Every structure is written in structure tokens, then in C-alpha cells.
Amino acid sequence: MRGRWSFLPSRRRQTELDEEIQSHLAMARQERIDRGETPQEAETNVLREFGNVAAVKEVTREMWGWSTFETFWQDTRYAARTLMRSPGFTTVALLTLALGIGANTAIFSVVNLVMLKPLPFRDSDQLMQVWTRGVRAGGQGDWSSFPDFLDWRKENKVFEDIVAYRTWVFTFSGDRPAEAMPGFLTTSRFFDLLGAKPQLGRTFLPHEDQPGRNRVVVLSHRLWQRRFGGEPAIVGRSVTVNGGSYTIIGVMPAGFRFLFAYPDVFDLYMPMQAFGDQEERGSHNYWAIGRLKPGVTVKQAEMNMAAIGRDLAREYPASNKDLEVAVTPLQQHMARDVRSGLFVTLGAVGLVLLIACANVANLVLARANARSRELVVRAALGASRGRLLRQNLTETLLLGLCGGGFALVVVYLAMRLMRSVGPDSIPRLAELSVDWRVLLFTLVVTLGTAFVLGVAPALAGPQSAYSEALRESGGRTTTTGGSGRVRAALVLAEISLALMLAVGAGLLVRSFSRLLDVEMGFDPNDVVVAYVMAPPGSSNPALFFEQVMERVREIPGVESVGAAAPVPLTGWNDQGGFSIEGRPDPPPGVLEFHANRPRVSASYLRTMKMKLLRGRWITDQDGAGAPDVAVISDVAARRYWPGENPIGRRLSLDERDGKPVWREIVGIVRGVTHFGLDIERISEIYVPFRQLPEQSMGLVIRTPRPLSELESLIRRQISTVDSNGAAFRMQTMENLVAAAQSKRRFQMTLLVAFAALALVLAAVGVYGVVAYSVVQRTHEVGIRIALGARQGQVLRMVVRHGLRLAVIGVALGIAGAFALTRLMSSLLFGVGVTDKVTFLTASVLLLVVALVACAIPALRAARVDPLVALRYE
Amino acid sequence: MDHRDRYQNRIELLQGTLDMLILQTLRWGPQHGYGISNAIRSGSGDVLQVETGSLYPALHRLERRGWVQSEWGMSENKQRAKYYKLTPSGERQLTAEHDRWNLLSTAIAALMNRGESEEEA
Numbered sequence: 001m002r003g004r005w006s007f008l009p010s011r012r013r014q015t016e017l018d019e020e021i022q023s024h025l026a027m028a029r030q031e032r033i034d035r036g037e038t039p040q041e042a043e044t045n046v047l048r049e050f051g052n053v054a055a056v057k058e059v060t061r062e063m064w065g066w067s068t069f070e071t072f073w074q075d076t077r078y079a080a081r082t083l084m085r086s087p088g089f090t091t092v093a094l095l096t097l098a099l100g101i102g103a104n105t106a107i108f109s110v111v112n113l114v115m116l117k118p119l120p121f122r123d124s125d126q127l128m129q130v131w132t133r134g135v136r137a138g139g140q141g142d143w144s145s146f147p148d149f150l151d152w153r154k155e156n157k158v159f160e161d162i163v164a165y166r167t168w169v170f171t172f173s174g175d176r177p178a179e180a181m182p183g184f185l186t187t188s189r190f191f192d193l194l195g196a197k198p199q200l201g202r203t204f205l206p207h208e209d210q211p212g213r214n215r216v217v218v219l220s221h222r223l224w225q226r227r228f229g230g231e232p233a234i235v236g237r238s239v240t241v242n243g244g245s246y247t248i249i250g251v252m253p254a255g256f257r258f259l260f261a262y263p264d265v266f267d268l269y270m271p272m273q274a275f276g277d278q279e280e281r282g283s284h285n286y287w288a289i290g291r292l293k294p295g296v297t298v299k300q301a302e303m304n305m306a307a308i309g310r311d312l313a314r315e316y317p318a319s320n321k322d323l324e325v326a327v328t329p330l331q332q333h334m335a336r337d338v339r340s341g342l343f344v345t346l347g348a349v350g351l352v353l354l355i356a357c358a359n360v361a362n363l364v365l366a367r368a369n370a371r372s373r374e375l376v377v378r379a380a381l382g383a384s385r386g387r388l389l390r391q392n393l394t395e396t397l398l399l400g401l402c403g404g405g406f407a408l409v410v411v412y413l414a415m416r417l418m419r420s421v422g423p424d425s426i427p428r429l430a431e432l433s434v435d436w437r438v439l440l441f442t443l444v445v446t447l448g449t450a451f452v453l454g455v456a457p458a459l460a461g462p463q464s465a466y467s468e469a470l471r472e473s474g475g476r477t478t479t480t481g482g483s484g485r486v487r488a489a490l491v492l493a494e495i496s497l498a499l500m501l502a503v504g505a506g507l508l509v510r511s512f513s514r515l516l517d518v519e520m521g522f523d524p525n526d527v528v529v530a531y532v533m534a535p536p537g538s539s540n541p542a543l544f545f546e547q548v549m550e551r552v553r554e555i556p557g558v559e560s561v562g563a564a565a566p567v568p569l570t571g572w573n574d575q576g577g578f579s580i581e582g583r584p585d586p587p588p589g590v591l592e593f594h595a596n597r598p599r600v601s602a603s604y605l606r607t608m609k610m611k612l613l614r615g616r617w618i619t620d621q622d623g624a625g626a627p628d629v630a631v632i633s634d635v636a637a638r639r640y641w642p643g644e645n646p647i648g649r650r651l652s653l654d655e656r657d658g659k660p661v662w663r664e665i666v667g668i669v670r671g672v673t674h675f676g677l678d679i680e681r682i683s684e685i686y687v688p689f690r691q692l693p694e695q696s697m698g699l700v701i702r703t704p705r706p707l708s709e710l711e712s713l714i715r716r717q718i719s720t721v722d723s724n725g726a727a728f729r730m731q732t733m734e735n736l737v738a739a740a741q742s743k744r745r746f747q748m749t750l751l752v753a754f755a756a757l758a759l760v761l762a763a764v765g766v767y768g769v770v771a772y773s774v775v776q777r778t779h780e781v782g783i784r785i786a787l788g789a790r791q792g793q794v795l796r797m798v799v800r801h802g803l804r805l806a807v808i809g810v811a812l813g814i815a816g817a818f819a820l821t822r823l824m825s826s827l828l829f830g831v832g833v834t835d836k837v838t839f840l841t842a843s844v845l846l847l848v849v850a851l852v853a854c855a856i857p858a859l860r861a862a863r864v865d866p867l868v869a870l871r872y873e
Numbered sequence: 874m875d876h877r878d879r880y881q882n883r884i885e886l887l888q889g890t891l892d893m894l895i896l897q898t899l900r901w902g903p904q905h906g907y908g909i910s911n912a913i914r915s916g917s918g919d920v921l922q923v924e925t926g927s928l929y930p931a932l933h934r935l936e937r938r939g940w941v942q943s944e945w946g947m948s949e950n951k952q953r954a955k956y957y958k959l960t961p962s963g964e965r966q967l968t969a970e971h972d973r974w975n976l977l978s979t980a981i982a983a984l985m986n987r988g989e990s991e992e993e994a
Contacts, residue, residue: 016955017929023954024907024925030950056926063933 013064017057025050072394079395089367090399092764093360097403099757100356101449102410105442107349107750109415111342112437113428114335120255122195126292128301129333130162132284133326142333143284145319146277148312152288152325155308158301159290163190166286169696170268171533172227173724174240179227180533180696180726183268184258190269191218193291194258200224201235201250209271216271217246221254223267243536243724246270281319282577289330302327334427341747344824345754348504351497352754353445355761357452358490358497362768364396364453365487369772393454400450404442408434411442423742484773488805491765495809495846496816498755498762502842503817505755507828508748510838514830515744520737521633521672521681522568523609527733528701529567530714535724542624542693544722549601549699551717557705562604563689566596567698568674569736570729574598578653578685580640581662595636595683596674597653599694604686605669607702615647615667622688629688630663633671636683653685654692663687677740678829700733707732747827759846762809763853770802771857778864786866794862802854803847810843817842891923891931892940893974896959896967899941905954906932932957940966 025046032042050056083090118124130152132144149164156162165186172179184190191203203218217239219228228234237248258266277283292301309325328336335342368375375388415432422429532548534541549561566572578593579585585593604610605617613634622629630651637646646668652660671681689697703710711730718725738745774781781794821833831838898904898912909932910923935941940963946956959967 019953020906020955021925021929023905023948023952027905027907027948027950027952027954030952050925052926056929059926060929060933063930063937 014061017060021050021053021056025053075391075394076398078391079398082395083399086367089363093363093399094403094406096356096360096761097400097449098406098410100353101404101407101442101445102414103349103754103757104346104353104445105407105411105438106414106418107342107346108441109411109432109434109438110418110422110426110429111346112435112441113432114338114342114426115331116437117431117435119331119334123291124331125329127194127330128159128290128292128298129328129330130159130288130290130305131326131328131333133324134322142287144286144288145281145284146275146286147279147281148320148325149286149288151312152290152305152308155311156290156301156304158293158296158304160293161189161193162288162290163187163193164272164286164288165190167266168270169531169533169728170241170270171243171536171724171726172239172241173243173536173726176227177719178533178535178724178726180531180728181223181267182728183266183270185270185272187272193289196252196256198250199253200232201248203250203269204271211274214271214273215244215246216249217241218250218252218269219248220252220265220267220269221256222265224251240536241268241270281316290327298327298329337425338427338743340824340826341743344504344827345747345750347820347823348501348751348754351501352758352761353449355494355497355758355765357449358494359761359765359768360399361453362487362490362765365490366768366772368392396454397447397450400446400453403449404446407442407446411438421746423746424739425743426746484776487769487772491762491769491805492809492812494758494762494765495806495850496811496813498758499810499813499842499846500817500820501751501755501758502845503813503821503838504824505748505751506838506842507821507824507831507833507835508744508751510831510835511827511829512741512744512748515677515741518673518677519670520568520677521610521670524733524737526702526704527608528703528707528710528714528730529570529733529736530699530701530727530730531570531696532563532699532718532725532727533696535722538695538722540693541695542690544725545601545689545697547721548718548725549603551721552699552701552714555703555710555713555717558701558703560603560607560702562607562700563601563697564604564700565599565689565694565697566674567598567700568672569676569733569740570698570731572698573674575682576653578651579660581650581652593640593651595632595653595685597685597687599689599692599697600686601689604700607700608672609702610672611670613668613670614645615665617667617669618686618688623690626691628661628663628691629666631667631669631686632665633669633681633684633686635671635681636685637668639683651685653687673740677737678744699727744827744829759849762846763849766802766805766850766853767856769805770798770854771860773801774798774857774861777861781861781864782866782868785864791862794864795858798858798861799851799854802850802858806847806850806854809850810846813846814839814843890974891927892935893967893970894921894923895928895931895935895957896940896963896970899957899959899963900967903944903946903956903958905946905948905956907954908948909957935963938966939963 028046028049029039029042032045033039037045047053119127121127129142130144131142132148133142144164146164149162153159153162163186165184167182168185169180170183172181186204186209188204188206188209191198196203198218199221201218204216208214208216219234224230224234228237231237234248234251238245239248240246252269275285277285290301292298305325305327309320309323312325313320313323332339411434415434419429419432422432532545534544538544545563549563552558553561566574574597575594576597578595578597580593600618602618602620602622605612615631618629618631630653632646632651640646641649646665649665650662651665652662654661669684669686671684673679673681674684675682699714701710701714707730714730715727718727784794784797817839818834825833894913895909898909898916904912906925906928910925910928913921913923932941932943936943936957940960941957942960943955943957945953948954
């Protein structure tokens with residue numbers, strides 16, 4: 001041993017010993033010379049007196065002993081050699097650990113991104129979304145009204161400042177072809193509040209959002225590059241936006257993005273312009289963000305804002321009764337849709353790691369049994385129990401660390417995959433990366449795993465292979481009883497955990513299939529959606545859209561064209577109140593008449609393949625000047641005219657010359673899933689677009705031709721109508737539907753993958769334990785066969801052993817699943833947390849998997865040759 | 874191999890006693906290995922000859938246990954040498970070993986003397 005390891009004791013110590021002995025010899029020599037001996041005599045005598053220099057060094061060195069590090073190094077080298085000697089075991093263990101740790105880290109990296117990694121703004125933990133909660137009558141969203149915002153800003157004592165913003169569509173025209181794009185309208189302190197600095201020029205000055213001073217814009221880096229070629233002298237240039245003249249005052253840096261979860265990239269920032277809804281407390285079209293004063297907690301802010309909300313509700317009951325003001329940290333607010341899903345996923349992947357650990361611990365135990373002879377020898381040679389345990393711990397630590405290392409490869413691949421296929425609903429997914437938090441997580445998980453693995457054999461208790469090895473003085477070293485029981489318990493745990501995962505995944509699969517079955521109220525196949533802006537300042541936008549529809553219909557392959565504002569699943573909506581003739585407007589705070597109110601063309605129903613249930617649809621005759629009409633959805637009919645025939649009744653949602661416009665209900669259509677496939681549909685009122693014109697509409701185009709071929713054709717047709725008309729955001733309806741499913745699809749795919757992984761691991765675990773017991777019982781099986789047992793009986797005996805484990809595991813798993821699935825109730829759609837079909841299917845699946853895992857060793861046992869078996873030993 | 878075994882045997886024979894003698898020698902101040910071996914030899918009237926093969930392992934063992942500390946210094950003859958110094962815990966150890974030694978030698982002496990006196994009787 002010595003020679004092989006001695007390179008490590010530090011060289012310095014060696015030289016010191018050499019010097020010490022040289023100095024001893026020198027002093028002895030000098031003394032002899034002083035006494036009168038000749039140098040030669042002195043030399044000879046000194047050496048004789050001293051003895052063998054090399055031998056003295058050797059015995060002295062032996063006193064140094066091993067330092068802790070040297071022992072560790074020695075153990076590591078030994079562990080590495082041992083692991084390399086059994087490549088099968090090592091490969092399976094490493095692969096299992098790498099997958100387990102890697103999957104956990106990958107999911108954690110998403111959690112980190114969404115919930116931990118600070119937003120890229122100054123002191124971003126002080127930024128709060130301030131919003132209106134308790135939307136009445138089934139409305140959707142977190143918007144607030146502008147008058148409320150102004151009062152919040154004035155009355156609050158907790159925020160340094162609050163800013164409001166809204167999204168808007170802008171049309172650039174003038175020097176180059178008109179181009180429409182989404183952007184932000186913000187109050188003037190928006191950038192200051194975020195702490196965002198421009199790359200060129202400046203951002204908005206205080207009060208630059210006031211009329212007369214607000215004719216300025218700030219460009220995104222992308223727009224600057226794309227439309228202005230990165231022109232350095234852009235600041236001060238005048239541009240035409242929405243028909244008006246604006247001055248470019250600044251360009252934001254490339255990395256600046258604000259609304260991360262939104263599918264669009266916003267390219268333009270404009271100070272707030274005057275809108276009619278800024279006077280209306282009932283119009284919720286604005287978002288607000290506040291920055292906490294130093295030292296103010298979220299709780300304090302919540303209390304202050306809640307009090308202000310109560311004051312406003314008292315003062316303006318008509319619009320504000322039952323509304324609350326909520327304060328949520330901005331990051332949390334952005335993650336609100338994905339939080340619970342992420343936690344469930346993290347929990348699920350944690351279970352996978354537990355199963356992986358159980359499996360590797362099982363392997364370690366099995367190997368410990370196989371190695372007990374080696375352990376006996378090492379114990380006999382003087383290795384202490386502590387040393388053997390430490391040796392074992394080193395081995396599993398090495399295994400764990402290597403597993404963790406490989407896990408990073410898994411993480412890298414998983415991140416690439418998630419960045420490309422992850423749903424838009426996960427904010428900032430493009431920023432997904434490995435940072436120190438992710439590395440720390442990996443390290444902690446890896447060390448924890450290694451520790452569990454190392455301690456498992458020791459926990460196997462007095463019956464463990466180690467103790468047995470230490471107790472038995474040699475000879476036969478089969479292991480029975482104790483460690484077998486521990487391994488069985490581990491497999492039991494694996495089966496029950498795998499079942500829980502299978503149930504969770506099954507519930508999501510069932511939810512998703514329900515989602516696919518949702519009747520959308522229209523046919524999304526072969527439909528292209530393009531938002532089109534009428535020329536800015538157009539006096540007759542309805543005419544423009546009519547002409548555009550006509551021209552687009554001329555494109556070869558286009559079957560029909562319709563227009564609507566808003567179009568389902570695009571994230572746009574127009575919710576609001578309305579009145580019913582003959583019924584008093586509801587008292588404030590009581591259930592309001594509330595609906596989504598699309599303006600539509602006559603061709604819209606046909607193009608979307610919506611279903612007319614009663615009466616008639618809107619026709620080309622329903623123009624300006626013709627009798628005012630509306631078509632309602634079945635949801636609205638059931639809700640507002642239960643048990644009545646609404647056709648012929650009148651409702652009003654707009655005013656003309658200061659008087660309400662009463663519209664006769666002429667038809668009822670099947671409602672559409674406007675907000676999302678899994679969101680309850682709200683009432684809809686369809687109005688002819690020519691009676692209530694809009695500046696922007698969504699064109700729906702039914703055609704089998706791919707979008708890529710159509711895009712430029714559509715743009716060209718629009719510009720032939722008016723060169724200042726512009727289209728933006730062209731998508732296929734199928735993509736919009738897929739996007740509406742993507743969050744659930746992603747969630748489901750992850751959980752199914754984890755459940756599959758868990759099943760495979762559990763199967764390997766069952767196989768391992770049963771196969772091992774078969775090997776152990778070969779002798780017994782041989783005797784049974786020799787005594788006349790038939791193959792079938794042996795088969796049954798072995799399978800019964802494995803199945804008993806599986807049945808107990810499944811029973812435990814069902815209990816666990818009952819306890820755990822309620823945590824994922826918010827993720828389910830159309831199925832209950834205790835869905836019988838799911839529980840049953842998952843249980844049967846696990847039993848089948850366990851059966852297959854038992855079958856292989858059972859068949860092997862049945863084919864045991866009694867002669868060979870009896871000779872075994 | 875032969876050499877090594879020989880030395881090892883002697884270490885074991887001498888171990889406890891040699892440790893005590895070394896610690897005792899160091900009570901008068903720091904000393905290098907050569908000096909310690911000289912001091913033991915002359916202090917015992919040339920009766921006890923300390924083998925280097927025992928001395929150096931003993932010194933290194935005492936150092937590892939923390940009973941002595943070492944430091945490089947200059948001898949009277951301007952020779953660089955490694956000096957050993959008694960530590961506080963070394964002093965305690967010396968006291969303990971000294972007590973034990975007294976006990977042991979008294980006991981042995983009593984036994985031996987009784988044998989002698991019986992023979993005389």
C-alpha cells in the first residue's frame with residue numbers, strides 16, 4: 001500500500017525530514033572533529049553510530065499517519081476503482097441519478113426564473129401591481145379605471161409613485177409603407193419608476209403626459225433597427241403615428257422588455273393620450289404599477305390601498321361597490337397563472353427523484369450483499385466499522401456527484417427544449433438559464449441524494465450486509481432477512497410514489513382530453529386572423545373594412561372573409577355593460593348586465609362556421625341608417641331571458657346623439673370560447689360593424705392556403721384600398737387554439753414524462769428485488785422441483801412474491817394520491833381530484849408493470865435445473 | 874525490510890519510557906534531536922543509548938500528538954537544526970507519565986527487593 005500512496009504526503013515534509021537528519025549528522029560529525037578525529041574517521045563513525053539513514057526516515061515517516069484528506073483521497077481512489085469494476089451497476093445508477101437530479105434542476109430553473117430571479121428593473125422587489133379585484137358579473141381581468149388610478153396616486157401613503165399604462169395599436173405612416181404595431185401608452189413617470197434608462201436620447205419628462213406636451217414617442221431597440229436602420233441621429237426626428245405628428249425623443253436598449261408574458265413584443269412607448277374612458281370609473285382599461293417607499297412592507301401597502309378602495313366604494317357606489325384594491329408584488333403577479341402548476345410539477349419531479357434514490361439505494365444494497373465477502377476480508381484485515389462505512393459513504397458520494405455532473409447535461413438539454421416548446425404563459429422563458437441559484441439547488445440536491453444513498457445501507461440496521469459482514473467470520477455469506485426487508489420496503493415506496501405520479505399525470509391527461517373536446521362555437525381549422533388598422537383619422541372606417549374584405553376575398557384560394565372586433569382567443573376583448581328595455585338598470589353593486597360585445601360583419605358567421613340557433617344572423621342590409629339590431633349568444637339568452645324568447649326584445653349598449661340606441665335582438669348563436677378553452681364563456685352581444693364602426697378589426701380569412709403564402713398578398717390587397725391601412729399580427733386560428741392549450745399541454749407533457757420515468761424506475765426496482773430473491777432461493781426452488789413441484793407452481797410462487805409487494809404499494813399509493821391530488825385541483829379541467837377512472841387505470845397500469853417485472857425472474861426460476869440448483873454453493 | 878523490523882521492535886520496547894525521557898529532557902528548554910540523544914546519554918551516565926531509529930519516530934509521534942512543537946533554528950555551531958519545544962499539554966503528559974513511572978518503579982523495586990531479601994533470609 002505504502003508505495004502506491006506515498007506520493008501524497010507533502011513534499012515539504014519529506015525535505016524537512018531529510019534536512020533534520022542531515023543536520024543531526026553534521027552536528028555529530030563536527031563534534032567528533034572537534035574532539036580530534038580526522039574528517040574521514042568522523043564521517044565513518046557518525047554513519048555507523050546513526051545507523052541506516054533510509055530506514056530511520058522510513059520508520060519516522062510512518063509516525064505521520066494519514067491526514068483526513070489523504071484518507072479521503074485514498075477512499076475516493078478506491079471508490080472510483082470499485083465503481084469502474086462494475087460498469088453495469090455504475091451506468092444504471094449514474095443514469096438514474098442524472099435523470100432524477102437533472103429533471104429536478106430543470107424544473108427548479110423554471111421556478112427560479114418565474115419566482116426568484118429578480119425582474120430586470122431597479123430594486124424590482126419594490127415594484128407592485130396595483131389592481132382592482134372582485135370583477136362583477138363574471139368579467140375577466142386585472143384592469144383598473146383611470147379615475148381610480150388617479151385617486152390611488154393622490155391618496156396613498158405607501159408608494160413613492162404609481163404609474164398607469166395600457167396597450168394600444170399604433171400605425172406608423174408617412175415616409176415608408178404604413179405599418180401597425182402594438183405599443184404602450186404610459187403616464188410620464190413610467191420609465192423612472194422602473195429605473196429604465198434609454199440607449200439614445202431621453203424618456204418622458206414629468207408632465208409630458210399632459211395634452212399639448214404629449215406628442216413624443218420612445219422607440220424599442222428593435223423598431224429603431226427595423227424601421228430606421230439603426231440611424232444614430234434618430235432623436236428629434238418627426239414621425240407620423242396614427243395620423244399625427246410625433247417627435248422621437250429616445251430609443252430603449254435592446255434588452256428592455258416590459259410585458260413578458262404577452263406574446264407580442266411591444267415596440268413603441270407613447271405618453272398617455274386623452275381618451276373618453278379616462279373620465280369613466282366603470283371602464284377598466286388600465287394597469288397600474290407602484291414602487292413602495294423604502295421601508296414600507298407589502299402588507300402595509302395592501303392595508304393602505306384596501307382602505308382607499310373602501311373609501312372609493314363609498315363615494316362611487318355605482319361603479320366601485322364590491323370592488324377591492326389589491327397589491328401584489330409585480331413578479332408574483334406576472335407568475336400568477338403558472339405558480340400552482342409549477343409547484344405541482346416541482347413536487348412531481350421531487351417524487352421522481354425519491355424513486356430514483358430508492359432505486360439506486362436498492363442497487364447499492366444488493367451490491368453490498370454481493371460484496372459482503374470482500375467486506376469480511378477487509379474487516380478481518382483490520383478495517384474498522386467506521387472506516388468501512390466511510391468508505392461506503394465516499395463511494396455513494398462519488399456516485400452522487402458524478403450523477404449531479406451528468407445531471408447538468410440533462411439540464412442543458414431540457415432547457416433548450418423548454419425554451420423552444422414552453423408555453424407563452426411562462427413569463428421570460430427566453431431568459432431561462434443556469435445561474436448560481438440553480439447551481440446551488442443542484443449541489444444541495446446532489447449532496448442530499450448522495451447522503452441518503454450512503455446512509456441507506458447503514459439504516460438497513462443491524463441486519464445490514466455491513467454488520468453481517470462484520471459479524472460473520474467468513475464462509476457462506478448469503479444475506480437473508482433484514483436487508484431483504486429493507487429492499488422490499490424501498491420497492492414498496494417506489495410503487496406507491498409511482499402510482500401517485502401516474503394518478504396525477506392521468507388527471508392532467510383527462511383534463512387535457514376534456515379541453516380538446518371543448519366545443520369552441522366555431523371551426524378554427526383553415527382560418528387566418530389578421531388585425532387591420534383603418535387609415536388613421538379615417539372618417540368612414542366601415543367602408544374601408546368592407547373594401548378590404550372584398551379585395552382579400554379576391555386572393556385565389558380564399559373561400560370567405562369576415563371581420564370582427566374583437567376576435568376570440570386573441571387576448572383582446574370588449575367587455576362592458578348594457579341595458580335591457582323595460583327593465584330598470586340594476587342598482588349599483590347588484591348583478592350588472594355584462595357582456596363581451598364584438599362588432600362583426602355579415603360574413604363573420606359563415607367564415608367562422610358559427611352556429612345560428614334561432615332567428616337570423618346579421619346581414620349586409622344591417623347598415624348605418626337601417627334599423628339597429630343585435631344578435632346574442634345562447635349564454636346571454638339563458639342568463640338574461642331565462643324561460644323567455646329574447647327575439648324581438650331590445651337592448652342598448654351605445655348612445656347616439658346622447659340617447660341610448662335600442663337594438664332589436666334578431667337572432668341567437670352558440671356562444672364562443674372567447675377568453676380561453678377552459679374559461680367559462682361569458683354573454684356575448686354581436687353588433688353589425690357598420691352600425692358601430694371601429695378603427696381596428698380582426699380579419700378572419702377561411703382558406704386552405706398556408707399563412708406564409710398569404711401574408712404579403714393580404715398586405716398588398718390592403719394597401720391597394722388605402723396605403724395608410726396596415727395589418728399586424730397575422731396568425732392562424734389553429735395556432736391561437738394551440739396557444740390556448742399550450743399551458744395545459746406543457747404541464748401534462750411534463751407530468752406524463754415524469755410518471756413514465758417513475759414507472760420505469762419502479763419496474764426496475766420490482767425486477768431487481770424479485771430477481772435477487774430468485775437467485776437466493778435457487779437452492780430452495782431446486783429442491784421443490786426435485787420434490788415434484790410443477791413449473792406453474794414455481795412461477796406462481798415467484799410472481800406472488802412480487803405481486804404482493806405491488807398490491808401493498810398500490811394500496812399505499814392510492815391513499816397518498818387521495819391526499820395529494822387535491823393540491824392540484826386548480827390545474828384540473830372537467831375532472832374531479834378523485835376521478836375513479838384515473839385512479840383505477842393508474843392502479844391497473846402499475847400492477848401490470850409490476851407483473852411484467854416479476855415475470856422475467858419467475859420464468860427463470862421455473863426453468864431451474866434441480867441438479868444445478870442443488871449443486872449451487 | 875530487516876532493518877525496519879529491527880527498529881520497529883525497539884520502538885515498541887522503549888516507546889513509553891523513551892517518550893517520557895524526551896519530554897523530561899525538553900523541560901530544560903528547546904533542543905534538537907542530536908542534542909536530546911546526547912542529553913539522555915550523558916544524563917544517564919552513558920547507560921542509555923538512544924537509537925536514532927527510535928528517537929526520530931518518537932519525536933514525530935510526540936509532535937503529532939501535540940506534546941511538542943518544532944521550529945527551525947541555529948545551533949551554537951551555526952548549524953541549522955530543528956528544535957523541539959515542550960507544549961503545555963506536553964508538560965501535563967510528562968507529569969502524568971512521571972507519576973506512573975514512579976508508581977511502576979516503586980512497585981517493581983518493592984517486588985525485586987522482596988525477592989532479594991527472601992533470598993538473603
